Amino acid sequence: MSMDYVRKTYSVPAKRGGRVEYTGGPPRLGTITGTRSGRLLIRLDGERHSSPFHPTWELRYLDQGGGQDG
Structure with missing residues (x-):
């Protein structure tokens, strides 16, 4: 499933x-x-690999202007 x-x-x-907390x-x-499968892949600072996170669970979106559509 896409970013859109x-x-x-x-x-x-x-x-x-985009940056998140x-x-x-x-x-x-x-x-x-x-x-991936309706989840966001996020690489936490200091980690080598991205992990899946639910888009609304315990995430705060920090910048809405940066990043790319995907």
Whole structure:
């Protein structure tokens, strides 16, 4: 499922390259790298690989102007 699907379905400003803050536990910053099965793939700062996150669960979108459609 595409980034457009995630944006429309969950009403979030998700874009590849966009920055987010994961708020489930100690806050951690990360970068959206793509989508998989309706989830966002996010590489948290300091990690080598991206992990799937639900687009509305414990995420705060930090910049809505940067990034690319995907």
